[in-house]
Amino acid sequence: MIRATLLKLSESSRFAHWVTSNDTTRRMARRFVAGETLDEAIAAARACNSVGMYTSLDYLGENVATVADAQRARDAYLEIFDRINEERLHANVSCKLTQLGLDLSTEFCEGLLLSIVERAASYENFLRVDMESSVYTERTIEIVKRVRARNPAVGTVIQSYLYRSESDVQGLLAYGCRIRLCKGAYKESDEVAYARKKDVDGNYIRLMQMLLGSGFYHAIATHDPRMIAQTIRFAANKQITKDDFEFQMLYGVRTDLQRQLIKDGYRLRIYIPFGKDWFPYFMRRLAERPANLAFFLRNFLRSR
Numbered sequence: 001m002i003r004a005t006l007l008k009l010s011e012s013s014r015f016a017h018w019v020t021s022n023d024t025t026r027r028m029a030r031r032f033v034a035g036e037t038l039d040e041a042i043a044a045a046r047a048c049n050s051v052g053m054y055t056s057l058d059y060l061g062e063n064v065a066t067v068a069d070a071q072r073a074r075d076a077y078l079e080i081f082d083r084i085n086e087e088r089l090h091a092n093v094s095c096k097l098t099q100l101g102l103d104l105s106t107e108f109c110e111g112l113l114l115s116i117v118e119r120a121a122s123y124e125n126f127l128r129v130d131m132e133s134s135v136y137t138e139r140t141i142e143i144v145k146r147v148r149a150r151n152p153a154v155g156t157v158i159q160s161y162l163y164r165s166e167s168d169v170q171g172l173l174a175y176g177c178r179i180r181l182c183k184g185a186y187k188e189s190d191e192v193a194y195a196r197k198k199d200v201d202g203n204y205i206r207l208m209q210m211l212l213g214s215g216f217y218h219a220i221a222t223h224d225p226r227m228i229a230q231t232i233r234f235a236a237n238k239q240i241t242k243d244d245f246e247f248q249m250l251y252g253v254r255t256d257l258q259r260q261l262i263k264d265g266y267r268l269r270i271y272i273p274f275g276k277d278w279f280p281y282f283m284r285r286l287a288e289r290p291a292n293l294a295f296f297l298r299n300f301l302r303s304r
């Protein structure tokens with residue numbers, strides 16, 4: 001109920017204005033968002049690299065409404081790849097297709113994506129296309145397949161809460177596509193997605209096994225100790241080495257687990273979001289954990 005309300009509020013521009021113009025909420029968002037500028041994201045990535053963690057930089061933004069905004073986002077991503085190369089960071093990049101104009105035109109969005117992937121490839125780097133709500137799943141997968149056929153420096157994300165995901169994994173593996181597996185962060189109806197955590201987790205384990213057994217390099221993105229333990233156990237049983245896959249976690253979430261995985265010799269990549277458009281991302285993080293909302297409300301009331 002709370003999760004659904006927060007995810008609904010994440011679509012409200014009036015609420016967004018209120019949250020983003022308030023100093024207390026801006027401060028709280030900094031737990032999950034590295035900053036508003038690329039320099040701040042680079043500093044966060046450097047700090048992660050210094051303790052052995054890889055990173056993925058995400059320039060926040062989604063559902064742009066104009067061609068000019070989508071082109072600006074494309075330019076920002078080109079600059080991010082240039083800076084990663086200049087700074088010699090262990091970092092790749094994540095982006096959302098609605099930030100590249102998917103709501104405007106599939107062809108236009110695909111063209112922008114291809115230009116970013118070509119820049120990534122020129123540095124032997126990699127672009128991950130995040131997965132958004134199920135309204136976009138089919139188009140995202142088809143675009144990624146077409147772009148990947150032209151340049152392999154791109155991969156995408158599969159969400160274990162969607163019923164369709166097993167068949168999407170099979171389709172993407174046929175293209176040799178690298179996949180990040182996550183549970184899924186959007187509000188979905190029970191016509192398309194499992195509602196119960198037990199079912200989402202069960203599907204996560206099934207899909208994790210398909211990915212790790214595929215022989216391609218994939219990412220297991222979760223903060224759930226049970227999913228992590230199952231992954232470690234499955235890899236050990238199948239003689240899949242620690243270098244054959246990576247774990248991924250979000251900036252500011254379960255830093256205790258992050259340190260433990262590094263200590264145990266696993267590859268870990270931290271997803272580092274930055275930029276001014278942090279509101280929907282922040283709301284999804286609040287929705288994931290009731291304790292985050294309690295923390296938010298406590299701080300907010302204290303500040304009044």
Ligand SMILES: Cc1cc2nc3c(=O)[nH]c(=O)nc-3n(C[C@H](O)[C@H](O)[C@H](O)COP(=O)(O)OP(=O)(O)OC[C@H]3O[C@@H](n4cnc5c(N)ncnc54)[C@H](O)[C@@H]3O)c2cc1C
Nearest residue numbers: 130131182183184185221222223224248249250271285288
């Ligand atoms: C690297 C990365 C990339 C992602 N990319 C996408 C994407 O492209 N599309 C998409 O839909 N989703 C994406 N997600 C979000 C994902 O779908 C989940 O919503 C999120 O990771 C929470 O699921 P979980 O696996 O951690 O398990 P859960 O069962 O939700 O949580 C397990 C435990 O993790 C901790 N935890 C989880 N979330 C939080 C939080 N916000 N704050 C504090 N503690 C928390 C809690 O201790 C919780 O008990 C991504 C997640 C990661 C880690």
